[in-house]
Amino acid sequence: MRVLVSAIEPSANLHLRYILNEWKIENGKWKIEGVFDRNLGEPIVDSNEFNVMGFFDVIPKINLAKKTINKLAEMSKNVDKVLLIDAPSFNLRLAKKIKEINPKIEIIYYILPKVWAWKRGRIREVNKYIDKKAYIFPFEREFWSDGIYVGNPLLDEIKEFRDREIKNKVAFLPGSRKSEIKNLMPIFKELAKKIDKEKVLVIPSIYKGKIEKIYGNVSEFEICFDTKRALLNSDFAYICSGTATLEAAIIGVPFVLMYKTRWIEYLIAKSLVKLNYVGLANIIFERENLGEFHKEYLQSFDINELLKDYKNNNLEEFREKSKKLREILKFGSSKNVAKLLF
Structure with missing residues (x-):
């Protein structure tokens, strides 16, 4: 199975690593393509290229984002499914572009836009372009009634808890x-x-x-x-x-x-x-x-x-x-x- 992945943030790549571990256990045959950390495979663009923060820091990356979206959309023609992780400013534009040129491909969106905080207009975009919606906070059910609560990635990544011992x-x-x-x-x-x-x-x-x-x-x-x-x-x-x-x-x-x-x-x-x-x-x-x-x-x-x-x-x-x-x-x-x- 070939999956087109868009994981442009450090946290998204950490979560992706755990998904790949599960995927390998369940299936054993898989290949990811797209944008992600180079430590996880061979991306067309290393996700670290997008490591910015703040309204003004994003400006220099706009051209890179446009070129990457166009390339990923073309790549969607040769994969089985698409997995988008977080980063709505990038991934919703990507989802729209993919559906324009390849409307039958299934798109899974994991860690949906935080519409409970701002930009509720994104609800309409997600409903229009996304086939499977995977949210990570139980209260998000209010916004994604046809989505799936898949759990929270931090409960995969954290297995130890603070004891009562004084650490100093x-x-x-x-x-x-x-x-x-x-x-x-x-x-x-x-x-x-x-x-x-x-x-x-x-x-x-x-x-x-x-x-x-x-x-x-x-x-x-x-x-x-x-x-x-x-x-x-x-x-x-x-x-x-x-x-x-x-x-x-x-x-x-x-x-x-x-x-x-x-x-x-x-x-x-x-x-x-x-x-x-x-x-x-x-x-x-x-x-x-x-x-x-x-x-x-x-x-x-x-x-x-x-x-x-x-x-x-x-x-x-x-x-x-x-x-x-x-x-x-x-x-x-x-x-x-x-x-x-x-």
Whole structure:
């Protein structure tokens, strides 16, 4: 079986890896083509070419995206199915182009657009161009009544949970994008000076040879290239908004979410996104009428308040919230997504 894959984001490629493992177990004969991380095969474009963040950072990649969409659409004529993962700005345009030139091909969309946050007009686009809709949060049933809840990929990827043992470590996760790192590292360094425990800085492995250039002086920190290991071995974490916050919530590590971007981008996003929270665990808990899972700080930070959150955190309370969150999400998604391809 030949499957055309569009996985242009780092997280999408991590999820794809688990799908391929399940697929290999179930079938044994498979081939993927398209856009994905080069470590997973031979893509026509390495997904790392699209590794950008922010409204203005995307502009230089527009021509690459157009050329790639046209090429993928042509390739759809010679495959059995199409698998799109997340990245709606790219993948919905791709789905439309594919259906224009190859209307009979089946398109599976895994990790659907977050229409519960913004751009509800995408519901119509998804319904028009997508054959099978695979969503990863139970509350999304409200928007995709004919879709399938396949589970959440993080329950495939996280098998260990925080115990009660004192670790004497605090983790700092400034994100994976250079803009996120630049904005949060000065705050993290200031916090680190006031915390009398081991400080662990989580750095994506792609930056191993560029630490000083990107992060500056990090002598205050122990360096870790594994997010889950860092979280499992820490008593508390300061985390940039993103998937890592949901990982921490599932593992059961007390944390606060922190996010800072250019003010113009923040104001644009604020005008478009109509949510009370940014963190996924908070969004899920609010939908379930369970209150707030963790604190969030956006754009401005009070060092004393952030230190207070660390000193007053309640591990047992977070562990109970984590158990409830895992009950809500139920199971991992890779096996169910693999089945959709047959």
